[in-house]
Amino acid sequence: MSFLKAEWRKLAFANYEVDPNILAAYVPPGTELDLYKGKCFVSLIGFLFLDTKIKGIKIPFHSKVEEVNLRFYVKRLENNTWKRGAVFIKEIVSKPMLTFVANTIYNEHYETMPMKYIWEENTKNRSVAYHWEKNKIWQSFKVTAALETIKIEENSETEFITEHYWGYAKVNDIITNEYQVTHPRWEQYKVESSEIIVDFELVYGKDFKFLNTIKPTSIMLIEGSKITIEGKKTIKKETL
Structure with missing residues (x-):
């Protein structure tokens, strides 16, 4: 039985090309940075958790949970x-149960904050926005896109960003937790515009302050799907 089953819907991505040296200290043992055409990316991602179940059991008051995270690829x-x-780097959610489970079992870096989301449609397009509050300062990420989905092209940057099916969490300099994420191939919406109002230093720490001064290289809106998260595996780096 999968450890967690849910749906991830309306995933908004802002992708930043960064110097790989910035991420060196965060790379879990036994992994290495995964580059796309020589480029190293970090992604700000907002989405909605729906119908979350742990070991097949629904979590009360967790039928809808907002999440915003900052991640990179290995x-x-x-x-x-x-x-x-x-x-x-950090996963922000609106419900403390997910924070407790993820941090305790998977050694992830979840934090619970006040959050809200807005999904709107009209006859021309749709808009998806995620908001979260840190130290009484609201942050936001909004994407406006087409109404209909289109396929993600093979070997594209969008495929690279979205088609990662494993999660890795650094426990220490020797041990890494690994877990599998399963979902069908996703489809995307053609993005028309976006707005990002985020203090990256406040939310993610001084190492990521530089994101306040650069623009994302790409913005994506992905429909998402049902997903599963499988049980963790512990990897121990071989020592000489």
Whole structure:
């Protein structure tokens, strides 16, 4: 049985090209940075958790949970096959139960904050916005896009960003937690405009202050799907 089942819907991505050296201290043992055409990315992502179940049991008051996270991309070679995954700098959610479970079991970096979301449609387009409050200062990420989904092109940047099916969490300099995320291939909406009002230093720490002064290289809006998160596996780095 999967550890967690849910739906992830209306995933808004803002992707920033960064110097790989900035992420060096965050890379879990046994993994290495995963680059797209030589480019290293971090992504700000907002979405909605729906119908969340842990071990098949619905969590009361968790039928809808907002999440905003900052992540980057790694890969791990196992049995001559690359596993492509994501590492989270921080995951912000609106409900404390998810924070407790993720931080306790998976050694992730969740934090509970006041949050809200707005999904709107008219005859021309849709808008998706996620808001979260840190130290009484509201942050926001809004995307306006087309009404209909389109397929994600193979070998595209969008495919690279969205098609990572493993999660990695650094426990210490020797141990890494690994878990699998399953979902069908996603579809996207053509983005028309976006607005990001985020103090990255306040929310994510001084290492990411520089994101306040650069623009994202791409903005994406992905429909999402049902997903599962499987039980964790502990990886121990071999020592000489």
